Amino acid sequence: MKLHEYQAKDMLSKGGIKVPEGQVAYTAEEAYRVASQLGVGSVVKAQVHAGGRGKSGGIKLARNASEVREVADLLLGTRLVTPQTGEEGVPVSSVLVEEALDISQELYLGIVVDGSLGGDVVMASVSGGMDVEEVAESTPEKLYKLPIDPMIGFQPFQARRLAYLMGLTPNLIREFTSLMINLHKIFSENDCSLVEINPLIVTSDERLLAGDAKIGLDDDALYRHPDLLALNDSEQEEPLESDARKFGISYIRLDGDVGCLVNGAGLAMATMDITRSAGAGPANFLDVGGSADENKVAEAVKIILSDSSVKTVLVNIFGGILRCDVVARGMILGVEELPHINVPIVVRMLGTNAEEGRDILSRSELNVTLVDDMAQAAEAIKSTKYSKSSG
Amino acid sequence: MSILVNSETRLLVQGITGKEGSFHAKRCREYGTNLVAGVTPGKGGEVFDNSVPVFNSVDDAVSKTGANFSLIFVPAPFAADAILEAVEAGVKTIACITEGIPVSDTVRVTHFIKGKDVVLLGPNCPGAISPGEKCKVGIMPGYIHKPGKVGVVSRSGTLTYEAVGQLTGIGIGQSTCVGIGGDPVSGTTFVDILQMFDSDPETESVVMIGEIGGTREQEAAEYIKNDFSKQVAALIVGKSAPPGRRMGHAGAIITGRAARADEKIKALEDAGASIVPSPSEIGTTVQKMID
Numbered sequence: 050m051k052l053h054e055y056q057a058k059d060m061l062s063k064g065g066i067k068v069p070e071g072q073v074a075y076t077a078e079e080a081y082r083v084a085s086q087l088g089v090g091s092v093v094k095a096q097v098h099a100g101g102r103g104k105s106g107g108i109k110l111a112r113n114a115s116e117v118r119e120v121a122d123l124l125l126g127t128r129l130v131t132p133q134t135g136e137e138g139v140p141v142s143s144v145l146v147e148e149a150l151d152i153s154q155e156l157y158l159g160i161v162v163d164g165s166l167g168g169d170v171v172m173a174s175v176s177g178g179m180d181v182e183e184v185a186e187s188t189p190e191k192l193y194k195l196p197i198d199p200m201i202g203f204q205p206f207q208a209r210r211l212a213y214l215m216g217l218t219p220n221l222i223r224e225f226t227s228l229m230i231n232l233h234k235i236f237s238e239n240d241c242s243l244v245e246i247n248p249l250i251v252t253s254d255e256r257l258l259a260g261d262a263k264i265g266l267d268d269d270a271l272y273r274h275p276d277l278l279a280l281n282d283s284e285q286e287e288p289l290e291s292d293a294r295k296f297g298i299s300y301i302r303l304d305g306d307v308g309c310l311v312n313g314a315g316l317a318m319a320t321m322d323i324t325r326s327a328g329a330g331p332a333n334f335l336d337v338g339g340s341a342d343e344n345k346v347a348e349a350v351k352i353i354l355s356d357s358s359v360k361t362v363l364v365n366i367f368g369g370i371l372r373c374d375v376v377a378r379g380m381i382l383g384v385e386e387l388p389h390i391n392v393p394i395v396v397r398m399l400g401t402n403a404e405e406g407r408d409i410l411s412r413s414e415l416n417v418t419l420v421d422d423m424a425q426a427a428e429a430i431k432s433t434k435y436s437k438s439s440g
Numbered sequence: 441m442s443i444l445v446n447s448e449t450r451l452l453v454q455g456i457t458g459k460e461g462s463f464h465a466k467r468c469r470e471y472g473t474n475l476v477a478g479v480t481p482g483k484g485g486e487v488f489d490n491s492v493p494v495f496n497s498v499d500d501a502v503s504k505t506g507a508n509f510s511l512i513f514v515p516a517p518f519a520a521d522a523i524l525e526a527v528e529a530g531v532k533t534i535a536c537i538t539e540g541i542p543v544s545d546t547v548r549v550t551h552f553i554k555g556k557d558v559v560l561l562g563p564n565c566p567g568a569i570s571p572g573e574k575c576k577v578g579i580m581p582g583y584i585h586k587p588g589k590v591g592v593v594s595r596s597g598t599l600t601y602e603a604v605g606q607l608t609g610i611g612i613g614q615s616t617c618v619g620i621g622g623d624p625v626s627g628t629t630f631v632d633i634l635q636m637f638d639s640d641p642e643t644e645s646v647v648m649i650g651e652i653g654g655t656r657e658q659e660a661a662e663y664i665k666n667d668f669s670k671q672v673a674a675l676i677v678g679k680s681a682p683p684g685r686r687m688g689h690a691g692a693i694i695t696g697r698a699a700r701a702d703e704k705i706k707a708l709e710d711a712g713a714s715i716v717p718s719p720s721e722i723g724t725t726v727q728k729m730i731d
Contacts (some may be wrong), residue, residue, distance in 0.1 A: 157707070162543050164654040165625040168548045186697065199551040240544055270542035272517060303682065314622055315596020315651055317720035318677040325680035326718050334681070339579070340460070367598045367605065369566075369581050370460070399605055400581050423602075423720035 050266045053096045056280050057262035061246075064235040066228055068259045069250075080121035084114035090149040093120045095141040097278045098285035100263070101131035107141070110149060117146055135340030140284050150258065155248035156215060157181055157192075158229070160236045169197040170234065171229070173211045176246035177381030178260075201232035202262075217251075224257050239277060240270030254391075262340040289333075289352050296348045298337055305432060306332020306360040310346075310354035310380075312337050312371050319423070320365045327427040332359045338420045339370045346379025347386070354383070361395040361433045363426060366406075373398045380414050390414055395429040442570035442616040443643070444559065444589070445473075445509065445534060445577045450523035452477045452507035452531070453546015454498065454514055454522045456488050456673040460537070461513035465489070471582040472574030493544060498522075498529040501570030511567060511577050512536040519563060520545035527558055528652070536562035536627075537579055546625045553627065554698065560627025566597035580604075580617070584655050590726060591637040593630060594649035595622050595656075599677065599719070603647055612730075615643040624653070630660035634672040638668055646712070646731055652678030652706055655703040667709035673725045674708040676701045691724035708714040 052060070055073040062068050073096065079281055086089045091114075095107035101110050107129045113116040121144050128138035155177030163170040174192045192212050197203050210221045228249075236244045237292035243265035250260040271278050285289045293300035294344050299314065307324045311317035314336045321331040333356065333367035337349045352363060366376050375421045376398070384390075394417045398406045410417050418433070422424045451468065455461040455683015456478025466489055468612045469475045477495060478488045485495030495501040498510065499712045514522040519538040528532050541563045552558055561568060572587035580601060586608040594600040600619050607614060615637075630648060637643045650657035657676060664672055679701040696701055709715050716725040 162547065162624060164626075165656065167554075168547050168626050199547050237544065240542055242543065261546055267543050269516065269540045270544065273542075303601070311598075313596055313598025315594065315599030315649065316602055318651055318681060319599055319602065319675075321680040322677055322717055331680060367601045369598065369601060370463075372580055400584070400601065422606075423718075427718075427720065 050268055050271060050281055051098045051285070052264040052266070053143070053282060054094060054262055054279055055096055056141070057264040058259060060235060060264060061232075061259050061435075062260055065231040066235070066259055067257060068262070069147040069150055071145055073143050073145050074121060075125070075143050077118045077122035077125060079112050080144055080146050081118040083116035084111065084301045087146070087148050089113060091115055091117050092147045094126065094145045094147065095129050095278065096140040096145055097129050097141060098282070099129070099131045099132045099139055101135040105129060105131040107131065111184060114251070121146070132189070150250055150260070151243060151253045153253040153295065154251035155260065155408070156251065157184070157247045158232065158243040158249050159369070160233060160241070161243050163196070163274070166196050167231070168199050171197060171207070171211070171233070172204065173215060174213050175397050181247060182246070186240040191411060197233065200413050202237070203230055205230065206403040218255070220255055221251065221257065227298045228257055237361050239268045239274060242267045262295050290353060293335075293349075293352050296345055298335065298345065298349050298352065300349075300357065301334040303314065303331050303333055304358075305332045308356065308362040309335055310337060310349055310353060311335060311366045312341070312366050313341065316365060316367060320363060323423050323427050324363060324430060327430040329430050330361070332356055337371070337436075340369055341371055341375070341379070343375055343379040343382055346376050347383035350380050350383025351386060354387050354392070357440040360392060361410060361430060364394060364396040364398070364424065366398045368398065368400030368403060368406070372402040373400065374402045374409060377409035380410065381415060384415055392419065393433045395420060395426055395433065397421070397423065397426045441640055441642050442573050443633070443640050444561075444618060445570050445575045446567045446573040447575060448508075449575050449577065450474055450476045450506055450508045452479065452498065452501050452505070452510045452645070454479045454510055454512045454526065456480055456492075456494060456513075457483050457486070458513055462488065464513065464537075467516065467582065468576050468578070471576040473576050476505040498525045498531065502529045502531060507531065507532045509577055510534075510662065512538060514538060516540040516542070520549050523549050523560065524552065527553055527556065532557060533559045534561070534627075535565060535567040535577055536560065537567060538562075539564040541623070543623070543625055546623060550625060559632070561618065562623075562626060563642055564623045565621035565626070566600060566615060568618045570593075570616045571614055572617050577681040578619070584608055585617065586613040589615055589642060589644040590730075591615050591640070591643040591646040592617040592639070593633040593646065594619055595651055596649065596677075597622075599649055602719065603722045604650055604676070606641050607647070607726060610723045610727055612723065612726060613668060613697050615640065622652050630656050631663045632661060634663055634668055640671060643670065644725070645673070647726055648672055648674045650676045651702050652676070652681055653699050658698060658707045661704075661707035661711040661713070664708070664713060671729050672713040673716055673722070673723055674713040674717060676704045676708070677719060683709075
């Protein structure tokens with residue numbers, strides 16, 4: 050789960066990290082009032098779950114409160130398209146109005162869990178304000194990484210080491226050290242998967258403030274943070290992805306036209322690859338999960354078919370815990386609820402109760418082609434594509 | 441011999457009275473696995489499947505039955521505790537099937553077992569099976585397997601079944617099939633399992649199935665290049681996943697390009713592995729490699 054910038058800054062501030070003066074606003078009038086209290090010179094920032102806002106017109110400077118009102122009025126209610134969103138963009142329902150700062154330097158700070166090291170890793174760079182992935186790729190020597198021991202946590206000497214590597218002035222070392230310790234505490238206590246301060250601003254009067262903040266939370270740990278669950282803004286999600294999540298289905302919308310229904314994440318990726326090798330493109334990643342029942346399969350089918358770009362569906366099931374007859378019945382349930390949609394469905398079923406599943410489908414009204422393996426599935430996808438373009 | 445699970449395995453199931461635990465404990469037993477105990481706190485004294493004693497703690501189960509492998513089905517919020525309980529009771533090999541464990545819990549657990557003589561498969565893994573030893577410790581459908589000399593190691597469950605299905609379909613049997621788990625942090629790496637296969641006389645070649653994200657496949661490639669004495673066929677899935685949409689950015693941010701499928705394939709190819717060109721060609725690639 051992702052947080053908005055204003056929510057992330059609130060979390061940082063409560064954890065003892067300084068952030069610019071400011072407040073979130075949902076209307077242009079509210080934005081005006083916030084700016085009036087701040088005094089002259091404000092930044093207005095669209096609150097969306099996507100990076101690249103600066104380049105896409107989502108962050109604007111305003112000289113006074115009236116300008117803040119104008120800018121907020123322009124941004125609110127629109128959809129912001131950034132390099133990290135799809136063409137449809139994401140809705141701007143709130144803006145963060147903040148004091149404009151006198152910046153002398155911009156740094157980068159991040160904490161993530163690194164699978165290979167099996168623990169948290171702190172990253173820091175003097176190239177703040179830039180896309181960190183770009184820094185990692187073009188000048189990896191400028192991105193400092195320090196692993197954190199899970200038992201003893203982040204230590205002051207590690208903060209000092211980063212500070213010296215980045216060439217911070219001696220006046221800032223103590224403040225930076227306490228900021229880093231607070232940052233890792235915030236990361237651990239809230240079960241974050243990502244915390245980024247980019248940029249960390251060094252003001253000309255030598256203060257450290259979080260200019261921007263990005264926080265991702267470990268979805269699997271949300272059960273122990275009910276207060277954080279309330280911060281979720283499902284408007285920011287792709288609607289089909291948010292529907293899928295409600296049913297415990299792992300779904301990611303992609304840009305192809307072959308809808309994929311699969312059990313298991315690895316097999317789901319393999320199925321997407323097969324689709325691509327057939328000269329088509331997957332419309333989605335979908336893992337229905339191991340413990341799915343008929344209703345969950347039906348919901349998965351409905352989600353796939355609700356994507357209007359889907360022209361063919363590929364079902365690839367290797368039954369283990371999940372029985373193929375359950376999948377077949379669920380498919381029929383799902384398709385029945387969307388009678389106006391009639392796309393061809395290519396089905397490959399193997400494993401537990403595969404014969405029964407295939408039998409149920411072949412006796413049904415569904416427009417199914419049963420295949421035996423993934424190579425045949427690819428061929429069937431090719432031919433449904435061909436028959437459509439010729440007919 | 442085979443690796444990890446064999447005829448000497450004395451299986452203990454943590455969470456044996458739950459829906460998943462009881463279902464799969466029975467399937468393992470039917471396959472031929474020696475199921476000696478179950479653990480569910482509060483259900484000690486019950487008997488599972490007519491003859492398997494249920495204990496309140498792993499410690500009790502181990503001291504009374506000599507269990508040496510624990511298979512864990514405990515729900516995610518309690519799974520880390522269950523793994524630690526097994527380690528403290530002296531169980532040397534553990535497979536955690538549970539998915540959805542908070543990453544920070546897994547970090548603590550894997551850190552705790554570092555340097556100890558303990559193997560943890562998973563979390564979020566299908567377990568392990570050695571068909572020739574009639575020993576299945578996990579949730580994989582047993583009947584698709586066939587005794588033989590190819591080892592299988594994978595991050596994914598159903599994709600492992602796919603690989604096994606293709607191998608058995610063309611008459612190629614398996615020594616042991618192992619799932620190391622799909623979570624970003626896990627107890628065992630490809631390298632750990634490859635090392636076991638390397639010293640197992642039953643295993644003549646290996647199929648390794650990796651995916652996008654992290655750098656575990658590159659570490660495996662490095663090991664294969666320098667130290668592995670047997671043939672490897674490798675499949676990497678996720679080629680068609682667009683780079684902008686990752687399934688969890690944790691590892692990917694730090695490693696950048698390395699997390700991508702093409703980089704992993706290149707590393708494995710350089711290491712001398714036979715690359716499986718498409719998920720439908722796992723069996724045929726292995727066939728070509730061992731002929």
